[in-house]
Amino acid sequence: MNNSVTPRGLICSLALVPNPENRSVYQNLESLMARLQPAVAGLFLDPMFWCPGANCCGPASSSLLEEAIGLAPPDLPLWVRITGTSAEQTLHICHQLENVCRRLKYRGPLAWVDTPLFYHSNRGLPEYYHSLLADMEFSLIVDNDPNIIRKIADTTKRKNIRTAILRKLVQEPRLVALVHRGDLRRGINYQRAVRSRSDFLVYDGRESNFLERPSASGVISVGANLLPHEWRTITLSSLNLEETHFGQASTFRHLWEAGQRVRTLQRHYQQAPDRIIPAVLAAWGLILDQIEGLTPEEQKATETILEHLPES
């Protein structure tokens, strides 16, 4: 059992589909988790991925979160996004989920994930987090995602957490990691800013960054829903967590092929991973919900992936 809530390695963001009728997604979750559990170091429940935009805090995603927490294997670290559309709503979601955890007697390593710039500016962020953490039971992971901020608020002055602000944020001991989804240069600056905390990890939230210049902390991957074992192979190798015997040509080839496979698929689903990946999982029968209203491009990408991976 991994006791750390921030393990180095592969964190899989579950590709789930909330359904408006509030049906149980038990079968979806059970089959997906069984498939992922042997390969990943942690799981991420991310309503922002399931329901992009302001819908992420709706009742459908809340019930899905509750069900997912109940089904999560307690031996895997679990990350859950609590981001709301305001500071008040974020705190409300956090308290709601803490109650769920208490009710379900959840005992696994758990951390909340928040994208603060979704509802808060850089100004006053350290003070805000100081008070938020005082009201929280679990550790917090901060998510820097310029793309999502760009989508929801074009007028927002800053799309990224300022490096100087991050330097202040890491003075909070219960802030344990950063997920960075922006460009590599900023990622390097962030890593420099958090060096005062040797226990603080900076994960790559953008898969393509990890596939080119891997962070030594790990990666948040949604593609791991499709290729969990390939993602595990390249993550362990990239992080030097397992010895790689390059003297053996077969090892080298295996690693190269796994990497190429992951890269090829990533190119196909990156236009809309929140729709294409669940569509592939549905075609495999791993999740029961069908993804409706795919655009022709999304449909084509789904078919291409299914050609590469005819069965799970």
Place this chain on the structure above:
Amino acid sequence: MVKPDKINQRRGTAKIIREAKDVLRIEAEGIYSLIDRVGTDFAEAVQWIYKARGRVIVTGIGKSGIVGRKIVATLNSTGTQSLFLHPVEAMHGDLGMVSSDDIVLVLSSSGETDELKMILPTLKDLETRIICFTGNTASTIGRNSDLTVYAGVEREACPFGLAPTASTTAMLALGDALCVALINMRKFQPADFRRCHPGGVLGERLRVPIEIIMRTGTSVPRVQEETLVGEAIKEMDDKTLGSTLVMGNGDRLVGIVTDGDLRRGLCSYERLLEKPVKAIMSRNPKAIRIGGFVADALEIMEQNEITVLPVVGAKGELLGIIHLHDLLGKGHIKFTM
């Protein structure tokens, strides 16, 4: 109009440059990140090696093995006896080279290298102290070493871990830090380097006799004791060594005037230019006897923090002068090795 293939070529070039810069940035950051992690464990490793009666046996496999060989070479050339032990050869008899007086330095990024894990029990039986450089201090090798030094990085520059890049650079840099710390502790001098390192550009340069590189004849700045400071400055200016020698009777060296003496003279005398140089010169300057080597001259310069050194004969007569730049091949004598 620029042709499309030209545009593509330019884009390709820009991409190569951008990627190269990214890699260099990542590797540099890898080393930077270690600066904050160097602590008492590293200092203790240096102390252990410094006080060890035996040698440093460095071991590692793959890229870590290559880094290990470089560390061995640097240790040996800077006065610390060292050997490389290939872990596979170790399992087939080479462990016989290790004694309890030695210190074993294990290099492993993952800390889980099978070949190294296999030789650990024997090393423990030999009661050899084990120091480990690893990016994973909680690993099997990290936990089973007597001293574990963190040598990890925040990011690799190559995908899929196919070719360790920043991690091997960081380990190499940490190895250099170890060697340099030992050089300082051993008060290692250029003459020692020459003894251990007769080959190579530096070694070659250090064993050149000084008469080959010293300046002689009219290129030696010199004035008499009674020469006025104004004229001495002109001599210094003409010969471009930043100083002039001061001669007494019979071509005997009695002093030297440097830029520093001039500065001090300016503070002491209102009409400095009209004073004789003997009023401001430094008496009995450091000098080297003919017959010495570049290494000897360098040692005198380093110990006395000076940049020019007169060369004298057996009776103290002036024969020439050497500037620090001449020793480094940057002066008027070029080393073409």
